[in-house]
Amino acid sequence: MSKSRQDWRLSLSRRGVLSGGAALTLTGLAGCGRKEKTAEPPPTPDGPPQGSLEWAVAGPWRAQDKARDAARHPMETLRFFGLQPRMTVVEFWPGGGWWTEILAPYLDEGGGKYVAAGFQTGPGADPSQGALMAAFQQRFTNDRRLYGEIELSAFGPTSGPVTTAGTADLVLFMRNIHAWMAAGIAEKAFADAWAALRPGGVLGVEQHRLGPEEDQDPAAANGYVQEAFVKQLAAEAGFAFVAASEINANERDTKDHPFGVETLPPMGLTAPRGSPPDPTFDRSKYDEIGESDRMTLRFRKPE
Secondary structure (H helix, E strand, O other): OOOOHHHHHHHHHHHOOOOOOOOOOOOOOOOOOOOOOOOOOOOOOOOOOOOOHHHHHHOHHHOOOHHHHHHHOHHHHHHHOOOOOOOEEEEEOOOOOOOHHHHHHHHHHHOOEEEEEEEOOOOOOOHHHHHHHHHHHHHHHOOHHHHOOOEEEEEOOOOOOOOOOOOEEEEEEEOOHHHHHHHOOHHHHHHHHHHHEEEEEEEEEEEEEEOOOOOOOOOOOOOOEEHHHHHHHHHHHOOEEEEEEOOOOOOOOOOOOOOHHHHOOOOOOOOOOOOOOOOOOOOHHHHHHOOOOEEEEEEEOOO
8 A cells, every 4th residue: 555544544634524413312222121012023934934034134025125135145244244133233324224124123033232323414414314314214213013123323423422332242334434434434433333342242344345456545435445454444443353254255346447336236327426327328347247346354342
C-alpha cells in the first residue's frame, strides 16, 4: 500500500462524515425480558426442522431474495462465523434486511436476540437513509409472529452504543466497510463493535476485496478494500484475527468496473450513481461476472 496510515486518516478527515442526528431509540436493551409470541411462524412440513438455520434460509418469506443465495452463501457464511441459536447478534447497517430475514426468525426461534444497528437518522441526516430505515422498521417490527422482537439501535458519526456493552456474542459487518471509510467512521465502527461484544465474542466481516497489488483509496470510492487494511483496522481496535474463508470469493471479478463494485449485480449501475440509467450501456460482461469477489473474515475479542 502506497499511503501510510497517517495519510489515510488525514485523507479521510477531508472527506467529511455522514450527517449526524439523533439515534434511533434502543428498544429494551437492558433488563427487559422477551415477550411471548402470539403465534408460531408458518409451518414447513416438508422442509428442514423449524428453528434450524436451514429452515431460516429456506423460509418461504425469503422468496424474493433466494436467487442471491448462490452468490452470497448465507448458510456457509453464518456457520463460518459460528452462529448459534441463543446468541445475541448485532448487525451494523442491515440495509433492506437481506440478512435480517434469516437471522431474526432463527434467533427468535432459538431464544437468541437480533439487534439491527441501522443508519443514524435525525436532522441533517441523508434522507434516503432515513427512508430505508423507515421501510426496514415497517417490514420487520410489524411481523413479530415471524421475526420476533427486533431491537433497533443506530450507528453513525455521533451515535452511542449499539447495544448494552459486553453483551453481544456476534457482530456482523456485511459489505459496509467501504462506506464507513468514505464517511470517516470506519475506526469508530470497529471500536463500537469491540464495546458491544463480550470477551470471546466474534466479529464477522464480509467485504468487497481489493487486490493486494492495488493501492488502497482511503475513501474506497470503488467499493473495494484491501484485506490487509481490514485486518489492520481490526487489530488497532484490539481484535485478534482468527480465520479467513474463500466462501465468497469470485475470481472472475476484475475490480476495474466503470462505476465501481455497483456496476456488478445486484446494483447493476449503467451510469454513475445519481445519474439516469444509460440504456445503451452493455451489461453483459458484468452480469456474467456476477457478484463481487469478497473477503470473509472472523475476528475475536480476546478473553
